[in-house]
Amino acid sequence: MSPAAPAFAHNGKPLFEDVQGDIQVSFEFFPPKTEKMEETLWESVKTLEPLGPRFVSVTYGAGGSTRARTHATVERIAKETRLAAAAHLTCVEASRAEIEEIARDYWAAGVRHIVALRGDAPEAGKAFQPHPDGYANAADLVAGLKAIAPFEISVAAYPECHPDSADKSADLDNLKRKIDAGADRAITQFFFSPECFFRFRDDAAAAGIAAEIVPGILPVSNVAQTRKFAGMCGASIPIWMDRLFEGLDNLPAARQLVAATVAAELCGQLYAGGVRHFHFYTLNRAELSYAICHLLGLRPAEFAA
Template sequence: MPTNLAEKRTAARGAGRTARGGAGPRVSFEFFPPKTDKAGASLEEAIRGLAPLAPQFMTVTYGAGGSTQSVTRQWVDRVAELGGTPVGHHLTCVGATRAEIDALARSLWNDGIRHIVALRGDPPQGTTRYEPHPDGYAFAADLVEGLRRVADFEISVGAYPEVHPEAASAAADMDNLKRKLDAGATRAITQYFFDVETFLRFRDRAHAAGITKEIVPGIIPVTNIESLIRFSEACGATVPRWLTDLFDGLQEDPETRQMIAASVAIEQCTRLQAEGADSFHFYTLNRANVTRAVCHALGVRASADKVAA
């Protein structure tokens, strides 16, 4: 048995290389519900572009306070139809009673949806502080427990290599992650990050805390650095100076931005693979080209049956 963090990292590297028999890593893709018909058409194009890569699953996000509930459900069904792959429905604690969430979960199960991404959720628009519903699930660990009582779902939860912005401390954030996994979650998927060492240190601390379930790195291929900076300020992710410098002066050059985005993500994933990471969850931003290029470089190629279909 490995006795220290360095030995554990070495063991993880070996496990990652052997588990897939030399094939590319497992991948999964996240989409968000579109707001217009044009955006919907673009999303369908992205789904068709990524489905041939035979992902482990795809997921569709859920708006603050359940604001996209019906649209999320619509697109979960559409992704399943177009992609022919398992689809995860995001679900949050915000703005609903336990009975309402349980009823939705039973409906999802009865319609063949077996995977839920269980999150606490962000405060509804117009508010800045999360307040649990008085009759709802207070936090994600409670939601996981509730879902386990409804049905035998596959459940993914969130993890934060740079610490959740509302956590009291890194230790408290890790304790919360362990509670979610101990409550019955299948895996954790991380918030995106750009410093590989940040993820590795986080994974080391998770192992030291007794977490043994899979922690999947979340990867975001960056094509719009300005939007990324704005979003990252809200979610607590660090955008390093070297990354912003790479995009300097490319505001009117989308093709070059895409090439740089692919290059950064490929390097990031390759380094993570070398450290034993064997799964990647891509925040696609409802676009296929860059994510597909990254997957290709990692050895994830279109399956013959998907291409034929």
Template sequence: MSDTPRVSFEFFPPKDEDGEAKLWHTVARLEPYCPSFVSVTYGAGGSTRERTSRIVKRLARESSLTPAAHLTCVGATREEVDDIVREWQAAGIKHIVALRGDAPADAEKYEPHPGGYANAAELTEGLRRIGDFEISVGAYPDVHPDSPTPAADLDNLKRKIDAGATRAITQYFFDADTFLRFRDVCDKAGITVPVVPGILPVTNFKTVVRFSNACGAIVPAWMAELFDGLDEDPETRQLVAATTASDLCMKLMEEGVEDFHFYTLNRPQLTAAICRRLGLRPEMEAAA
């Protein structure tokens, strides 16, 4: 096992000029850590489709990074999705994160688009018909909120892998045992592709709780106590967040985990600090 892990980073498309500046500042800060890839999210209902396309194309064109474009089934026919994929393929995008996607804000629950891909397994099959992509899919240690049982959730993951996915990236979690138990379940189910833990550094605890209520991730009681009162104390919160996330990663490394995917929220400081604590040094500094 390597002394230092491999890392990847997730960004989201900016909404305005300030967000654009923040994104490219984040890219510049994290690029020297030589991630395996960087992914760019795709908003609910395909709401950021054009921005996602623009960002991944620019990353491919102007950086040393390997971009992965998120793609969902929501709000588009199969033909429309396939056209987007071929456009990315022509731009040199070779890695896609295939997701079912969340229901639009005005919908009570997810419904497949008429004529569209029904779920991530079908989307993965479609991608395989178009080209030889690297395909990452989502996995849920705390179970997806739309899954009736953990067994059904695992079956859904297996269908995505069987359809041609090359990697699973987990929803974030905060206890190492949560991931380790999930990894064991995947092993027993015969899942052999890498299952990469997704790590969310806490930039704002109230926001994390809101995210978690929506996506089914469990926020442990010890974490609520640890961050209590720190939303108004950003300096202390940053130190606590960096320590908490890096401790989680180090526990996982002790159990053989070699890859981590960081949900950066377009804020590079915490992710950079965690990478440092895990033994990663920016390429330019390491060569000095």
């Protein structure tokens, strides 16, 4: 066996030989800023819709900066597709009354799923400060949302520890508070080794967290951009990733093939370890996420009329 072979095989088999298509997926988008970006987003939504995702979520900018665009995007998905739309909602710079109004507007629009997050300070590098009349953290936000309506609620988890947490134990304690407050599942920040996820899942179980933990997958095509994201959420970028993308700045097709290979291998290893639910950070592009789902055996399904 060549030195490269172990990366593409599991117990002597090709990595994707045993996939059964028995996975469930969800996709994350961000609200578009321009007409062109909106066109790209909706092309991606329509491409991924036939895969029958559990839900698709729409992010919420720091300090509520995309509040109107997030709401408009979520509402349009709910009205114009057969997808279950989930809206991100944060505690940042919002009173409890404002959050209740937003949540009730979502419920009235038919949105039944909220991704509840503490959120980051609007100004990079500044510490989070709760609104004087707002929720202090994501656990309080979850409890508040559950008191408003019986939303399905997802929360964030951090396999490599949130930057604001004192240590991994404190971070797990915070996750448990969110689950105990009523969250239905946790979706992890992105990571780049299967061991990272499996270790975190085991640690969460040992901490008494029984809720579903879904791995968040970020197919990387721009290492510099990913490094910026990683700095905000406590994820680490392996040195080998820089090497893989070196020299591909002016070769977008080759860069996309490399990105698909790296993310697909990670998902294949997670699948081999028993993972059947995946959440993809699409960055509003469908191709990489669609290709990985295809490799894992997922095929377009007819939606019921």
